[in-house]
Amino acid sequence: MVRIDLIAGARPNFMKISPIIDAIREASDAGKGIIDFRLIHTGQHYDKNMSGSFFEQLGIPAPDVNLGAGGGSQAEQTAAIMIGYEKLLMEKNKPDLCLVVGDVTSTMACAITAQKLHVKVAHVEAGIRSGDWTMPEEINRMVTDSITNYFFTTSKVANANLKNSGVGEERIFFVGNTMIDTLLKHRPRFQRPEVWNRLGLEEGKYLVMTLHRPANVDQEEKLRELIQKIVDHTLDLPLVFPVHPRTKKMLQHIGIGHERLHMIDPLGYLEFNYLVERSKAVVTDSGGITEETTVMGIPCMTLRDNTERPETITEGTNELIGTDPKAIPPAMEKLFSGNWKQGQVPERWDGKTASRIVAILLEKLALR
Known part of the structure; x- marks a missing residue:
């Protein structure tokens, strides 16, 4: 033994x-x-x-x-x-x-x-x-x-x-990737969160956003500009934003808000991935989410200047667009014009x- x-x-x-x-x-x-x-x-x-x-x-x-x-x-x-x-x-x-x-x-x-x-x-x-x-x-x-x-x-x-x-x-x-083992095991059990009905969400007609890295959320003006650019360039679609505690503290200072920006509490694993799987796209600075979107075939924009998961870019649905808010409009244009790459699931x-x-x-x- x-x-x-x-x-x-x-x-x-x-x-x-x-x-x-x-x-x-x-x-x-x-x-x-x-x-x-x-x-x-x-x-x-x-x-x-x-x-x-x-x-x-x-x-x-x-x-x-x-x-x-x-x-x-x-x-x-x-x-x-x-x-x-x-x-x-x-x-x-x-x-x-x-x-x-x-x-x-x-x-x-x-x-x-x-x-x-x-x-x-x-x-x-x-x-x-x-x-x-x-x-x-x-x-x-x-x-x-x-x-x-x-x-x-x-x-x-x-x-x-x-x-x-x-x-x-x-x-x-x-x-x-053991994280994908977990995703595939529980995918049939994803649960519709309460926010789905409350916001009247429809499949493929909203975006999901997560932000928590210091480069994006620790500077008030930078965070305000990032969120404003995202809101301004997501057409008329709702933007669902489960807010990380680190980000929540900063958002309380900048007081940003919009009728299409829905800031909610963090969700459980099954509820969050239910939203991701049915979204138009995901905007994030998380590494793990880029893996999950790749397997689920969901377009993903990563607000980072580097990644430790390059296979999500070379093979998957992820694009590394950096932390400059000016990179958001062309990325959104690519998404909404139907030119986002299809991607494939990495080996094993x-x-x-x-x-x-x-x-x-x-x-x-x-x-x-």
Whole structure:
């Protein structure tokens, strides 16, 4: 029997880990090998949407351990997670492997802690790079990958990034995207949110917007101009804007509003993706949403100057239009003229990624 710690620090982490848990159980039921896992929530992010209904809705078991390491500065949070995880490893049975996902602070902190206590590390979503060192996530990715044993990647671009940094090919496994496993599993269960009827929304006749990155929301005038340009160039269509807490604080200062701009509270996973799947297009600065829109075939405009997910552009429906508000009018013109690209689903984004990961852990890595 193999013992594995599964590390999650924020809501998206649980959505990436959920299919891995499903695959572990399926492998056990099929007699392919037993993995005893411990789901660890570092407590990095407090999210009011992380209620029992969130876990129940997506079929995620409640965490076995919560380290309660939320709050504080980047350094304080990193230290709290490392102290909490080190204590857990020293007091309880050490696992054979620490599996981390994505690029949050918890990913980096637990990888460092595990390696210092001689526990091997596997990184799911390894090798993705934006090239932007001003993003804390980019530092987390680079540090984690520098001390990882087994690399599970979402694309061949990520493979190349790792090889270029000196990682041997025998440690790189191109498996696909576990976030898409979750999307495809729950797609038939997307739920119409209350806002659909309240606003009288119609399929293909509204846009969805999300904004939360500092480059877009931390400057009042920049945020005001961005939103105004979007409103001015979306014809007569409603613009549904689930507002991130970071963005909400700034919007209260600038006092922007429009009859077609509908600012609502954040939605649950099933409700949000119901809106995305039926929208005309999505305007965002989120990386994960660009992956989901690519699979759902929805045009996506990303208000960033770089991306760690280039396959959503080269293969998918995403376009990187930058953070300059002047880029919005031509992008909207392209959308409404019917000239937006069709895109395709990237290789191995097929809902079977987690099964590939578990098979590798049980067979190729000889962990049985």
